[in-house]
Amino acid sequence: MTTTVAAPLSREEFIATLQAQSERYYHKHPFNVSMNTGQLNRRQIQLWTANRFYYQRIIPLKDAAILSNCPDPAIRRVWIQRIIDHDGTVAGQGGIEDWLKLAEAVGLSRAEVLDERYIVSGVRFAADAYVTFAKTQPWIEAVAASLTEWFAPDLMKERIEAFKRHYSWVNTDGLTYLNKRLTQAPNDAGYAIEIVIQHCHTREQQERAIKALVFKCEVLWSMLDTIHHAVKDVKEQKGIFDNARS
Amino acid sequence: MTTTVAAPLSREEFIATLQAQSERYYHKHPFNVSMNTGQLNRRQIQLWTANRFYYQRIIPLKDAAILSNCPDPAIRRVWIQRIIDHDGTVAGQGGIEDWLKLAEAVGLSRAEVLDERYIVSGVRFAADAYVTFAKTQPWIEAVAASLTEWFAPDLMKERIEAFKRHYSWVNTDGLTYLNKRLTQAPNDAGYAIEIVIQHCHTREQQERAIKALVFKCEVLWSMLDTIHHAVKDVKEQKGIFDNARS
Numbered sequence: 001m002t003t004t005v006a007a008p009l010s011r012e013e014f015i016a017t018l019q020a021q022s023e024r025y026y027h028k029h030p031f032n033v034s035m036n037t038g039q040l041n042r043r044q045i046q047l048w049t050a051n052r053f054y055y056q057r058i059i060p061l062k063d064a065a066i067l068s069n070c071p072d073p074a075i076r077r078v079w080i081q082r083i084i085d086h087d088g089t090v091a092g093q094g095g096i097e098d099w100l101k102l103a104e105a106v107g108l109s110r111a112e113v114l115d116e117r118y119i120v121s122g123v124r125f126a127a128d129a130y131v132t133f134a135k136t137q138p139w140i141e142a143v144a145a146s147l148t149e150w151f152a153p154d155l156m157k158e159r160i161e162a163f164k165r166h167y168s169w170v171n172t173d174g175l176t177y178l179n180k181r182l183t184q185a186p187n188d189a190g191y192a193i194e195i196v197i198q199h200c201h202t203r204e205q206q207e208r209a210i211k212a213l214v215f216k217c218e219v220l221w222s223m224l225d226t227i228h229h230a231v232k233d234v235k236e237q238k239g240i241f242d243n244a245r246s
Numbered sequence: 247m248t249t250t251v252a253a254p255l256s257r258e259e260f261i262a263t264l265q266a267q268s269e270r271y272y273h274k275h276p277f278n279v280s281m282n283t284g285q286l287n288r289r290q291i292q293l294w295t296a297n298r299f300y301y302q303r304i305i306p307l308k309d310a311a312i313l314s315n316c317p318d319p320a321i322r323r324v325w326i327q328r329i330i331d332h333d334g335t336v337a338g339q340g341g342i343e344d345w346l347k348l349a350e351a352v353g354l355s356r357a358e359v360l361d362e363r364y365i366v367s368g369v370r371f372a373a374d375a376y377v378t379f380a381k382t383q384p385w386i387e388a389v390a391a392s393l394t395e396w397f398a399p400d401l402m403k404e405r406i407e408a409f410k411r412h413y414s415w416v417n418t419d420g421l422t423y424l425n426k427r428l429t430q431a432p433n434d435a436g437y438a439i440e441i442v443i444q445h446c447h448t449r450e451q452q453e454r455a456i457k458a459l460v461f462k463c464e465v466l467w468s469m470l471d472t473i474h475h476a477v478k479d480v481k482e483q484k485g486i487f488d489n490a491r492s
Contacts, residue, residue: 060313060322067310068381073333073342076306080329087319087326096319135314135381 006203014197014206018147021210024217025151027158031228036158038166041236042107045167049099049106050118051227055127056099056177060086065134066142078191079143085184098177105174106167122226126219133215140199144209145216147196149189156181252449260443260452264393267456270463271397273404277474282404284412287482288353291413295345295352296364297473301373302345302423306332311380312388324437325389331430344423351420352413368472372465379461386445390455391462393442395435402427 009017026032034040035048063082070076088094103113112118134142156178163170163178200206255263272278280286281294309328316322334340349359358364380388406424409416446452 057317060319061315061317064310064313064322067329068307068314068377071303071307073306073340074337076310076329076333077335077337080326080333083313083322083326087322089323091320091323094319131314 008201008203009206011197014200014209015193017206017210018144018193018196018213019150021147021213021217022151024214024221025148025155026217026220026224027151027155029221029224029228031224032155034228036162038162040167040231041234042167042169043234043236044231045170046103046106046108047118047231047234048227049103050108050113051120051123051223051230053099053103053113054116054119054123055223056086056096058127058131059095062131062134062142065131066139069135069139069142075195082188095177095180098180102174102177105171120226120230122229123223126222126226130216130219133212137212138208140196140205141208141212143192144196144200144212146192147189147213148216148220149185150193152185152189153182156185254447254449255452257443260446260455261439263452263456264390264439264442264459265396267393267459267463268397270460270467271394271401272463272466272470273397273401275467275470275474277470278401280474282408284408286413286477287480288413288415289480289482290477291416292349292352292354293364293477293480294473295349296354296359297366297369297469297476299345299349299359300362300365300369301469302332302342304373304377305341308377308380308388311377312385315381315385315388321441328434341423341426344426348420348423351417366472366476368475369469372468372472376462376465379458383458384454386442386451387454387458389438390442390446390458392438393435393459394462394466395431396439398431398435399428402431 008014031048035045040048060083063079063086067076067079067083070079084094086095088097100110100113104110130145133145160175160178160182163175164172196209200209254260277294281291286294306329309325309332313322313325313329316325330340332341334343346356346359350356376391379391402424406421406428409421409424410418442455446455
């Protein structure tokens with residue numbers, strides 16, 4: 001009896017299959033389309049910003065989980081930069097802080113963002129699932145999950161344009177986070193794709209990497225599902241979730 | 247019905263109780279005493295060095311696990327330095343590399359250290375238990391576990407003296423790791439004790455911190471138990487573990 005083992009994808013096939021998952025990326029989500037076509041009111045923009053902060057906040061925990069599972073100091077030396085980018089090296093710097101500046105630019109106070117009063121449970125579930133994935137699954141699969149960064153720059157460009165065009169009440173100084181990601185995301189993704197290719201030799205490993213990327217697309221997608229549902233009827237002047245709960 | 251809750255220890259009592267755990271530190275272990283009094287032969291020194299490397303190797307994984315559980319960016323910004331100290335910022339630097347230099351100074355090749363051929367299972371079990379503790383227990387308890395660094399400088403000083411006196415065949419350039427820890431360990435422990443005090447308010451939290459430090463002392467102690475057993479009859483010119491297995 002022989003067992004048929006599927007041949008590994010070539011480098012090009014593997015890259016193409018990973019890249020094809022961009023179809024699942026949240027740039028196509030109805031909520032993102034609404035945002036980028038200027039259909040959200042100020043309160044909805046605020047609530048999206050506050051909820052997305054939960055995700056920003058857990059990213060260094062996810063990256064530290066990857067470090068804690070990665071036995072190669074050479075890879076850790078590169079990957080640790082993501083944590084430094086997000087946390088900064090001194091108070092008031094880094095990606096988390098840049099997102100807080102966006103929150104202030106859309107009219108929220110730091111306090112109401114930091115205390116997470118607006119976070120809807122589905123956002124926690126999805127973001128926490130990503131941290132749990134990084135803690136419990138092979139580190140190279142968590143690296144593969146990060147490859148959504150490959151798809152990010154186009155979305156970031158559209159979002160920056162949308163803010164300038166449709167939400168001109170937002171101070172453009174608040175867009176630092178989005179602007180930085182235009183260069184950080186491709187650099188980070190470029191390194192990640194190389195180590196995914198290096199460490200996923202067999203077809204099974206390649207398929208697990210693809211599955212990890214699909215999982216991550218679903219994390220981001222389901223965050224927008226739950227934010228969309230929570231804010232869809234929120235009016236400019238009403239209290240938070242008045243409509244959603246009535 | 248009333249429940250009696252033990253009052254928290256004062257800052258001074260808490261510090262004193264943590265410090266009292268130095269009694270359990272491995273400076274009193276018979277194997278350490280043998281080493282520091284010059285009773286080990288070259289092969290035994292080599293095998294201790296190779297086995298201890300396993301512990302050095304997992305330290306950044308343990309520290310990354312603490313980061314991945316710590317929600318405070320201000321603490322992460324400080325704690326991340328431990329990973330950088332150990333991994334270095336470029337190849338050939340950092341604590342892991344310094345331990346490899348010690349291994350070479352005692353006459354081992356990098357290859358035979360890196361492939362872990364001499365590691366005894368009990369060393370893996372103990373060191374891995376420390377990583378698992380940091381992954382699965384509250385981050386502040388894993389920080390408390392690190393407080394063995396408080397006890398380290400005296401042991402490091404003795405060990406450096408012992409190498410110079412009794413094992414003068416070891417090139418002193420190889421002692422970089424031990425020398426660096428003379429200053430790094432007190433700095434690291436000084437920060438760790440402050441955050442343990444800040445985050446352990448209740449008696450129960452304080453007792454869990456003390457228990458974490460006891461656990462860590464036992465990790466280090468049991469590593470020496472198993473190394474001691476494995477190398478105790480190893481002669482200078484014999485192959486690895488010839489005696490232990492005969």
